Amino acid sequence: MYRVESVSVIEGDSVTLNSDLTEMKDDDVILWTFGNEETLIAGINKQFDRFTVYDDDLDGRFRDRLKLDNQTGSLTITNFTTEHAGEYKLPFKLKIFNITVYARLPVPVISRNSSQCSSSSSSSCSLVCSAVNVGHVTLSWYKGNSLLSSISVSDLSISLSLPLEVEYQDKNTYSCVLNNPISNQTQHLDITHLCHTCADSVHCCRPTEAVIRLVVSALVGVATVIILVYDIRSRRAEQDQAHIHTSGSIEI
Structure with missing residues (x-):
């Protein structure tokens, strides 16, 4: 009967799946499989001194991510993504690692x-x-x-x-x-x-209120300028009329 161990990983982190061995024996054979199809991704044959990772299988999803411990047979998977979530099986020790991957959280x-x-x-x-x-x-x-x-x-x-x-x-x-x-x-x-x-x-405030305030301010400014211009023109006209009136009196 397999023992199931649940493991949670943050995307981008690494995880080590422990074989529970401190040191392998000379005739030990360790195989690591992944997924429901139990695809072989790593293996050790201690008798023939063979340590192999099959990281080009499964369309290369494990390429440059697998590391085997030559002493214990433990498997490390680096730079986890959601496509690496699933079951990792170690038949030698009747263990299954069920790995869930969570995205790295943003700051709210x-x-x-x-x-x-x-x-x-x-x-x-x-x-x-x-x-x-x-x-x-x-x-x-x-x-x-x-x-x-x-x-x-x-x-x-x-x-x-x-x-x-x-x-x-x-x-x-x-x-x-x-x-x-x-x-x-x-x-x-x-x-x-x-x-x-x-x-x-x-x-x-709401954008519409801010716009209304700006428009009102602009209209008040324009009105002020118009009043000033009108006042200046009125004063000049009065001065011109006074000048004409004075000139006419002198000629008489």
Whole structure:
């Protein structure tokens, strides 16, 4: 009866499958196979002093990735990818290694919810934490060490987002965590940096409101220039009329 050992690996890392031997005997024969078809990928015949890796098989997916330990027969696979996930069998010791590969996690991104604009009288700040192109992960908000909310996905290459409402004057510590069964990435929230009212900064408002403000400002500027030009022309016209009137009086 085979003993099954589950192993989790992060994509790009290496893993060593132990044979449970400290040293092979002179007549030991060790074979390593992969997949349901039990394709031979490495073997040792101690009697004939043969140590072989078959890394060109299976369309070369194991090329330059296999290393055999000449003393113990343990097998190391380097630079793991998802195509290397599956069953590795060692019949000599009746062992099966069932390997699952997880993608390396990105750091989640915390941003202001741009669809909302808080007035100066508002007391809450709307935030969202997001992660893109992830699979088999959980995205969570924490307040200190307490879980506030979370969302999980089992699909591959999907985008996740999780909202959070906080008070502007909140002094608690918040963090957004992206994790899978063997690793995690954490982003801490800086409330002071992200949360402003519209009275503090126009950038926290919706794009349409910002554009309206800019247009209004431009129109006010144009109107001011027109008024100044009209005033200057009116004064010149008055001065010209006064000059003509004075000149006419002198001639008489």
